[in-house]
Amino acid sequence: MDQPDPKKTRTDAAWLDAHWMPFTGNRQFKAHPRMIVSAEGAYYTDSDGKKIFDGLSGLWCCGLGHARREITEAVSRAVATLDYAPAFQYGHPASFALANKIKELTPAGLDYVFFTGSGSESADTSLKMARAYWRAKGQGTKTRLIGREKGYHGVNFGGISVGGIVGNRKTFGQTLEADHLPHTQLALTDKTAAFTRGQPAKGAELADDLLRLIALHDASNIAAVIVEPFAGSAGVVIPPVGYLQRLRDICTANNILLIFDEVITGFGRTGAFTGAEAFGVTPDLLNLAKQVTNGAQPLGAVVAKKEIYDTFMATGGPDYMLEFAHGYTYSAHPVACAAGVAALDLLVQSKALERVRELAPYFADQVHALRGRKHLTDIRSFGLAAGLTLDALPGEPARRPYEVAMKCLAKGVYVRYGGDTIQLAPPFITEKAEIDTLVGVLADALDATA
Numbered sequence: 001m002d003q004p005d006p007k008k009t010r011t012d013a014a015w016l017d018a019h020w021m022p023f024t025g026n027r028q029f030k031a032h033p034r035m036i037v038s039a040e041g042a043y044y045t046d047s048d049g050k051k052i053f054d055g056l057s058g059l060w061c062c063g064l065g066h067a068r069r070e071i072t073e074a075v076s077r078a079v080a081t082l083d084y085a086p087a088f089q090y091g092h093p094a095s096f097a098l099a100n101k102i103k104e105l106t107p108a109g110l111d112y113v114f115f116t117g118s119g120s121e122s123a124d125t126s127l128k129m130a131r132a133y134w135r136a137k138g139q140g141t142k143t144r145l146i147g148r149e150k151g152y153h154g155v156n157f158g159g160i161s162v163g164g165i166v167g168n169r170k171t172f173g174q175t176l177e178a179d180h181l182p183h184t185q186l187a188l189t190d191k192t193a194a195f196t197r198g199q200p201a202k203g204a205e206l207a208d209d210l211l212r213l214i215a216l217h218d219a220s221n222i223a224a225v226i227v228e229p230f231a232g233s234a235g236v237v238i239p240p241v242g243y244l245q246r247l248r249d250i251c252t253a254n255n256i257l258l259i260f261d262e263v264i265t266g267f268g269r270t271g272a273f274t275g276a277e278a279f280g281v282t283p284d285l286l287n288l289a290k291q292v293t294n295g296a297q298p299l300g301a302v303v304a305k306k307e308i309y310d311t312f313m314a315t316g317g318p319d320y321m322l323e324f325a326h327g328y329t330y331s332a333h334p335v336a337c338a339a340g341v342a343a344l345d346l347l348v349q350s351k352a353l354e355r356v357r358e359l360a361p362y363f364a365d366q367v368h369a370l371r372g373r374k375h376l377t378d379i380r381s382f383g384l385a386a387g388l389t390l391d392a393l394p395g396e397p398a399r400r401p402y403e404v405a406m407k408c409l410a411k412g413v414y415v416r417y418g419g420d421t422i423q424l425a426p427p428f429i430t431e432k433a434e435i436d437t438l439v440g441v442l443a444d445a446l447d448a449t450a
């Protein structure tokens with residue numbers, strides 16, 4: 001077998017060339033590879049044997065830390081017992097176990113779990129569900145989708161249509177019929193709103209823009225509004241107090257479905273099981289991925305309220321027929337479901353949410369103490385997540401964050417750089433001293449960046 005030994009990994013150009021890497025500067029990476037070979041707890045080890053603190057919990061997905069025995073053993077058992085079962089027309093116990101667990105941990109009323117393989121698939125599934133739901137109810141003109149500027153809903157065509165990060169949209173031609181609410185990154189237009197800790201007090205009225213879109217298109221043509229409770233990938237953009245409730249009220253009053261994309265906010269990052277719970281607003285559809293399996297297996301889910309599920313069942317025709325012509329070969333993959341059950345059990349049993357709530361104020365104190373450092377124009381935070389905006393170099397907004405992240409890496413700390421931001425999301429198991437190191441290394445990196 002031609003399996004590379006991770007401990008003696010090759011880094012020569014010819015070998016690296018074959019993998020066209022996702023969301024990566026391939027040319028830069030292949031000239032300066034950053035090869036991670038193992039992980040345990042809150043740390044990675046690279047191919048030089050250096051330990052690296054995981055300041056973003058992988059890609060927001062490994063909050064419980066890496067290589068947790070409960071999860072790795074569940075995965076090993078599952079793959080040896082049932083490596084795969086057909087996702088369509090047949091079932092296996094692990095998917096029902098995970099569906100019931102997700103039902104238990106998500107807000108009351110969100111009780112029907114449709115599995116996908118990723119956050120992007122969850123986004124597109126929820127948008128298709130919304131359109132098909134209205135059609136099943138005899139309101140097939142309700143097709144328009146509304147997202148938000150700076151929103152991220154993965155990279156498939158539905159997701160980029162409602163997504164609001166220009167770099168992810170501009171090169172792919174025509175997308176679905178979609179409009180965008182204004183973002184809530186208040187400091188971009190009001191400097192006094194910068195460096196707000198937690199939810200901004202002002203800005204709920206930004207949700208009223210939905211009324212303008214309803215006046216423009218009419219609610220009879222609008223299927224759904226999709227937002228992240230807090231936007232992660234755009235650099236941690238927090239909803240103002242009352243904003244999500246306002247969106248909920250307008251959607252309810254106008255018969256428009258509200259979808260929360262909780263791929264980042266789901267299962268711990270906010271200190272609650274969901275952003276819906278943390279912000280006290282329940283959507284009609286709730287999308288999950290990432291933290292469901294603690295990153296150990298790819299899996300996503302869309303959780304629907306009863307009335308939506310019932311509508312599909314009631315209009316599905318003869319009972320052997322499909323009620324929703326949608327699904328993936330890897331929907332509810334048995335090994336991924338086993339990882340999900342183990343990860344969610346561990347989330348509950350290890351009291352991870354309590355720990356996030358306990359650590360969050362300390363994390364916010366340390367991160368906000370960076371205010372005044374070179375290049376920083378804004379810091380936003382909630383739970384164990386923070387986004388820092390860096391003053392852009394002319395024509396190159398992404399350069400400074402990249403340079404800062406590389407300096408952090410050289411000092412043994414991984415942070416995410418995206419657009420003009422640095423993003424932090426340490427594991428829930430992080431110790432205070434590790435937050436000190438993370439923030440200290442970041443401070444030095446900012447100071448050392450031109």
Ligand SMILES: Cc1ncc(COP(=O)(O)O)c(C=O)c1O
Pocket residue numbers: 118119120121123152153154155228232233261262263264289290
């Ligand atoms: C809110 C949100 N939705 C969807 C996605 C896409 O998930 P995936 O990369 O698993 O397709 C992400 C990924 O970061 C996300 O943050």
